Amino acid sequence: MILATKLKLPQQWHLATWEDYEALRDDEQSDRCKLFFDNYRLWVEMGAEGINHAKFGDLFAFILYICAIKFPDLKLSTFGGCQMEKRGARAAAPDIVVYVGDDIPTWQDGQSRFINLDQWRSPDLVGEISDTTLAIDLDQKKQIYADLGITEYWVIDVRADRIFAFQLDESGAYQQCETSQILPNLAIALLEQTMQMLSTKTNTEAAIWFSQQLK
Secondary structure: OOOOOOOOOOOOOOOOOOOHHHHHHHHHHHEEEEEEEEOOEEEEEEEEHHHHHHHHEEEEEEEHHHHHHHOHHHHHEEEOOEEEOOOOOEEEOOOOOEEEEOOOOOOOOOOOOOEOOOOOOOOOOOEEEEOOHHHHHHHHHHHHHHHHOOOOOHHHHHHHOOOEEEEEEOOOEEEEOOEEEOOOOEHHHHHHHHHHHOOHHHHHHHHHHHHOOOO
């Protein structure tokens, strides 16, 4: 299927080739969108972020910044929203992208602007801020991230103030977990408590409270 780059595609998977994906990805005239590609299927999330998505997304950016201060030896690097690709096979643009340690993607003149997973290792942690996309985040996107070998995956359900956290097992499948493996001894329940504060406080106030809970 040849995709018209300015077409308003419905929120569903579409049959597509890798070349279709690249054409939509590289069209500078197309509307802002997030692209996911897997096994000749393309998913397009159109439009800008809503209030909830933006508010919770910034909260988790603050949380990662606080963790970087509390655990400096981890050397956290974040690339939230960056397109990442396994050429010809899979592509995704997670809201949260975290690398731990060295050997992180860097850009040089003449290279792709995106994270080339044939050149760089997969992130250690990715996450999706789920406002209107919870079903696909827990299903098809989850499988894409498992197939890309990403150690930990978070689905942040902003409507229910909950987090589905998964760790990759030896068979390459995700198993739900209660404590982060990437951010040592960080309880998922503490992240959920921090989320719940947004009903009465700002995201900066919630982040300050989160910081006070870390030993």
